[in-house]
Amino acid sequence: MQSLESFVIVVAAGKGLRMGSKTKKQYLCLEGIPILSRTIMVFDRCDQLNEIVLVVPQDEMAYCKKNIIEPFGFVKKIHLVGGGKKRQDSVLNGLKKVRDKKNHEKKTMVLIHDGVRPFVDQSIIKECINSAVEYGACIPAVKITDTVKQVFGELFVEKTLNRENLYKAQTPQVFKMELIWDAFEHAEATCFSGTDDASLMEHFGKKVFVVKGSKMNIKITTPEDLALGKYLLSIV
Numbered sequence: 001m002q003s004l005e006s007f008v009i010v011v012a013a014g015k016g017l018r019m020g021s022k023t024k025k026q027y028l029c030l031e032g033i034p035i036l037s038r039t040i041m042v043f044d045r046c047d048q049l050n051e052i053v054l055v056v057p058q059d060e061m062a063y064c065k066k067n068i069i070e071p072f073g074f075v076k077k078i079h080l081v082g083g084g085k086k087r088q089d090s091v092l093n094g095l096k097k098v099r100d101k102k103n104h105e106k107k108t109m110v111l112i113h114d115g116v117r118p119f120v121d122q123s124i125i126k127e128c129i130n131s132a133v134e135y136g137a138c139i140p141a142v143k144i145t146d147t148v149k150q151v152f153g154e155l156f157v158e159k160t161l162n163r164e165n166l167y168k169a170q171t172p173q174v175f176k177m178e179l180i181w182d183a184f185e186h187a188e189a190t191c192f193s194g195t196d197d198a199s200l201m202e203h204f205g206k207k208v209f210v211v212k213g214s215k216m217n218i219k220i221t222t223p224e225d226l227a228l229g230k231y232l233l234s235i236v
């Protein structure tokens with residue numbers, strides 16, 4: 001049987017416009033540690049992973065080396081890569097780095113994770129890797145538990161959606177390298193863009209397996225999420 005190697009691409013090249021803070025949200029601290037460093041710590045501890053590809057803004061690579069990576073003594077090899085305009089462009093830059101480093105004797109798995117989801121736990125990471133080895137593509141997601149309204153012009157309810165099959169997608173999204181590479185090439189050729197990586201796989205016509213995510217695995221997007229993140233840290 002072919003042996004496995006796994007890379008995680010942590011994307012952190014966004015502008016954080018919805019957070020509206022002077023310092024980009026990925027660099028904001030939770031209990032003295034930058035959110036992005038906290039996220040890297042989780043993957044640094046994961047024994048099923050080989051190397052980390054960290055995608056950050058093109059002109060902030062030196063800043064990240066000095067403030068996000070070096071102070072924390074990470075054990076795994078971290079490759080710093082410059083990001084792109086959209087999240088999808090940043091992931092593509094990360095995938096190009098994985099392609100360069102890939103060992104052609106081995107089966108390569110790629111995890112793609114938001115740098116601003118520091119509360120992901122080891123059990124979800126492991127379950128996603130195992131399912132992606134079996135099915136090719138796997139994401140964690142949580143079933144929606146509220147009533148969902150479609151709102152017109154952000155003011156009036158247009159209709160209530162059937163929430164039976166609605167889930168919120170999280171990361172890490174895990175794929176066999178050849179599959180996600182082909183899905184990105186297909187997206188580029190067809191000018192398709194999506195807000196997550198699984199949507200490119202869906203567009204490519206491949207099935208994506210879903211495992212149970214966690215409500216704790218929040219994406220820090222707005223100031224409310226930052227407050228929630230502080231609270232989560234205080235209870236764990």
Ligand SMILES: Nc1ccn([C@@H]2O[C@H](COP(=O)(O)OP(=O)(O)OP(=O)(O)O)[C@@H](O)[C@H]2O)c(=O)n1
Pocket residue numbers: 011012013014015016017018019026055083084085086087088090091114115116117219220221
């Ligand atoms: N061009 C981009 C855009 C986003 N991301 C990353 O993708 C993750 C999820 O994106 P989101 O939370 O939407 O971050 P931002 O794009 O920074 O936020 P906003 O849309 O509010 O500006 C973040 O870790 C973000 O840094 C990225 O690497 N490159």
Ligand SMILES: C[C@](O)(CO)[C@H](O)COP(=O)(O)O
Pocket residue numbers: 087114168169170171195196197219
């Ligand atoms: C990838 C993602 O985190 C899954 O929920 C999400 O799609 C990114 O969201 P964004 O707000 O569109 O960047």
